[in-house]
Amino acid sequence: MILPSDRMIVGAVEVVRLLDGTFRVDGGAMFGVVPRTLWASKAAPDRENRITLALNGYLVRTPGSTVLLDTGVGPDLGRRYEDFYSVDRRPGLLAALADLGLGPEDIDIVVNSHLHFDHCGGDTVRTPEGAWAPAFPKARYVVQRGEWEQALHPVGRDKPSYLPARLAVLAASGRLDLIDGDGPIVPGVEAVLVRGHTAHHQGVRVSSAAKTFFYAADAIPTAAHVDLDSIMSYDLYPVESFDAKRDLLARAEAGDWVLGFSHDQSIPFGSLRRTRKGLDVVPAGRSQKG
Numbered sequence: 001m002i003l004p005s006d007r008m009i010v011g012a013v014e015v016v017r018l019l020d021g022t023f024r025v026d027g028g029a030m031f032g033v034v035p036r037t038l039w040a041s042k043a044a045p046d047r048e049n050r051i052t053l054a055l056n057g058y059l060v061r062t063p064g065s066t067v068l069l070d071t072g073v074g075p076d077l078g079r080r081y082e083d084f085y086s087v088d089r090r091p092g093l094l095a096a097l098a099d100l101g102l103g104p105e106d107i108d109i110v111v112n113s114h115l116h117f118d119h120c121g122g123d124t125v126r127t128p129e130g131a132w133a134p135a136f137p138k139a140r141y142v143v144q145r146g147e148w149e150q151a152l153h154p155v156g157r158d159k160p161s162y163l164p165a166r167l168a169v170l171a172a173s174g175r176l177d178l179i180d181g182d183g184p185i186v187p188g189v190e191a192v193l194v195r196g197h198t199a200h201h202q203g204v205r206v207s208s209a210a211k212t213f214f215y216a217a218d219a220i221p222t223a224a225h226v227d228l229d230s231i232m233s234y235d236l237y238p239v240e241s242f243d244a245k246r247d248l249l250a251r252a253e254a255g256d257w258v259l260g261f262s263h264d265q266s267i268p269f270g271s272l273r274r275t276r277k278g279l280d281v282v283p284a285g286r287s288q289k290g
């Protein structure tokens with residue numbers, strides 16, 4: 001179900017959080033060097049020290065295009081991963097899309113922040129014959145070239161995060177659009193590298209009528225991660241994550257941007273507020289204040 005708090009108007013663009021479901025991850029791994037006594041007050045852990053996270057995608061409806069930012073774990077993740085991460089896909093991203101009266105064929109562009117399984121699982125579906133096919137039959141899939149190469153040839157520490165067998169079909173479809181660094185995707189929507197989680201991790205900036213929404217993806221997975229020290233242990237390059245997040249937050253604060261978070265359950269849209277203790281997030285309303 002799409003709640004009023006899942007929608008945001010950014011100038012002439014509508015942005016909607018599409019929840020693919022939830023999963024559970026070790027709380028310590030999510031907050032890196034921050035001690036449990038500090039992060040547990042923001043995210044209550046279960047008996048196994050895990051916290052519940054959302055699998056967020058964002059639908060961006062510009063006057064000319066319908067764009068999907070990240071696709072969650074998708075319907076075909078497989079039991080091993082679903083059990084390990086206690087994945088609960090109710091209702092799932094396609095059901096959320098259907099709530100808006102849209103089907104997979106209505107998506108013009110899919111942008112993946114990166115290709116970890118919890119961000120691109122819904123890019124592909126299993127056919128009745130057991131093969132993989134693009135889940136959005138008319139969409140162009142926009143991915144950073146470096147991220148694509150990493151995903152198809154993961155090594156060492158990367159291996160469990162990527163599922164290359166199901167991605168190859170995107171290249172075969174002829175609709176894979178590999179980009180290099182920052183740049184426009186469609187008018188008002190642009191790719192912006194925010195490095196650190198992976199070497200080529202990207203965010204997406206949506207601008208309209210002098211207002212900005214920024215999907216920071218795993219650079220700021222939850223509102224609690226605006227705290228500079230809260231960097232996931234999953235990040236491959238934590239020092240780069242720190243610098244990229246600091247720079248991003250400075251721009252976001254100066255420009256009064258609304259942020260979208262890849263894994264925040266309760267705050268799909270947040271504005272920054274400076275307090276004596278530092279930066280804080282306040283949930284953003286249905287339309288960005290002028």
Ligand SMILES: [Zn+2]
Binds near residue numbers: 218
């Ligand atoms: Zn990731």
